[in-house]
Amino acid sequence: MLIVTDLEGVLVPEIWQEVARVTGLSTLDLTTHDEVDFEALMEKRVAALSRNDLRLSDLQRIAENVLPFPGATELLRWARTKGQIMIVSDTFHELSEGIVQRMGGYNLFANTFRADAEGRILGYRLRIRGRKDKVIRSLKEIGYRIVAIGDGYNDELMLQLAHHPILYRGPDALAARLPNVRRASTFEELRQIILESHEELASSNFT
Ligand SMILES: [Mg+2]
Incomplete structure (x- = not known):
């Protein structure tokens, strides 16, 4: 089985909601309930990360604190x-x-994710x-x-x-x-x- x-x-x-809470970026709090098109949702998230210079290591640090x-x-x-x-x-x-x-x-x-050598998220x-x-x-x-x-x-x-x-x-x-x-x-x-x-x-x- x-x-x-x-x-x-x-x-x-939901890990993105925790990222939104810690960073204060409301764009990251959007879910598929707000934006039905997942790819459009992800484009918004990636753009918000880039605008605020949030890198993979920043996201991972936040995710590390999420408890089951x-x-x-x-x-x-x-x-x-x-x-x-x-x-x-x-x-x-x-x-x-x-x-x-x-x-x-x-x-x-x-x-x-797709990221560059410095951990900037380019896409997924x-x-x-x-x-x-x-x-x-x-x-x-x-x-x-x-x-x-x-x-x-x-x-x-x-x-x-x-x-x-x-x-x-x-x-x-x-x-x-x-x-x-x-x-x-x-x-x-x-x-x-x-x-x-x-x-x-x-x-x-x-x-
Ligand atoms: Mg689920």
């Missing part, structure tokens, strides 16, 4: 006894590797954005049974495709679009659904 989980909003807070949600580390450690963990996120490796390491060091699949490479569904499709194609956990609209397709999808603290409007997806609002509920999925799998021929 593979447990494919989103990062921000499920296991850790209470219980997230223990949840992952427990879930790992039920299956492999894959963290698939629209965040950036440079910002989230540290926190993933601090939670126990699981496989992280995310986007990356999107590997995951808009492709979470492809990740799930590919894993299914090679025979994995998948528990997927997500909280946002960027997880919608992933949740539609997974065998055991779980919407964690997602908005009601998203839940309404995913009538077959179970909802959890605490880590305890999440744990229970993972356990049931695991037991269902153990009683079938899948591994």
Whole structure:
């Protein structure tokens, strides 16, 4: 069994919001709720970083202080006894590797920045954005049974495709679009659904 989980909003807070809070740059606080076009959103973020001469090391220093949600580390450690963990996120490796390491060091699949030798951010490479569904499709194609956990609209397709999808603290409007997806609002509920999925799998021929 593979447990494919989103990062921000499920296991850790939104890292850009923390960067916005610490730097006082409101442009960085914009989310996909304010700017639906992710690439346009990222262009604004990169421009704001450049205007204020904020470099990769500055962002990483802030990200280093972001703490996982209470219980997230223990949840992952427990879930790992039920299956492999894959963290698939629209965040950036440079910002989230540290926190993933601090939670126990699981496989992280995310986007990356393009920066010059001095750490000025020039742009980004999107590997995951808009492709979470492809990740799930590919894993299914090679025979994995998948528990997927997500909280946002960027997880919608992933949740539609997974065998055991779980919407964690997602908005009601998203839940309404995913009538077959179970909802959890605490880590305890999440744990229970993972356990049931695991037991269902153990009683079938899948591994
Ligand atoms: Mg999220």
